[in-house]
Amino acid sequence: MVRRKPKEIEEIKRRFLEHYPKAKTELNYKNLYELLVAVMLSAQCTDKRVNIITPKFFERFPTIEALAKADIEEVKELIKTCSFFNNKAKNLVEMAKMVMEKYGGKIPEDEKELIKLPGVGQKTAHVVMIEYLGKNLMAVDTHVFRVAHRLGLSDAKTPEKTEEDLVKAFKSDLPALHQAMVLFGRYICTAKNPKCEKCFLYDLCKSENKKPISSKESKPHPAS
Ligand code: SF4
Known part of the structure; x- marks a missing residue:
């Protein structure tokens, strides 16, 4: 409420x-494939960490097709500094396989279809659609x-x-x-x-986390 x-x-x-x-997002990406992978990696992980991981990852797996054929152990090795890397590696490869098999290699741009992909929940789908398609979500x-x-x-x-x-x-x-x-x-x-x-x-702000600040430090907003 x-x-x-x-x-x-x-x-x-x-x-x-x-x-x-x-x-805009602080995740680095060049296309929808890279954005989806980066957002999937960023769950419970910082964008900074993801940006360290992805250059090598995309060098090795530059396309969804390449990722669909990936050896899961190699994916794990590439993303091992990311939290929950075991699950994420599995989901990334499964996601790529499903895109290849069910969507002809094209990542769907529709929420209903996106959330069918392994490892893609509503939040991931929304972040991708906000960032890539500018959807009002x-x-x-x-x-x-x-x-x-x-x-x-x-x-x-x-x-x-x-x-x-x-x-x-x-x-x-x-x-x-x-x-x-x-x-x-x-x-x-x-x-x-x-x-x-x-x-x-x-x-x-009415939060109990709000810290008192002296009037010297305080810079009231011009509109307030
Ligand atoms: S930074 Fe402090 S004052 Fe601002 S919203 Fe957060 S708790 Fe409130």
């Missing part, structure tokens, strides 16, 4: 869009979940329900807002020790 007044939601939205006008990862709750945009217990609350609250500009909330959560409203002194939403 959203606990914010419509005016406050509009202001939060406005500031996110103002502060992150060109927010929200995806809730650990950063978005935390930020949504601290800002009173949701009190839902699950990422799926939180996503519903955010869609209901923001309605439009969801791709930009998704990326903005990821970056905001990663660099400002961090899980531990949030950088409240740098926060452009300080005056709107």
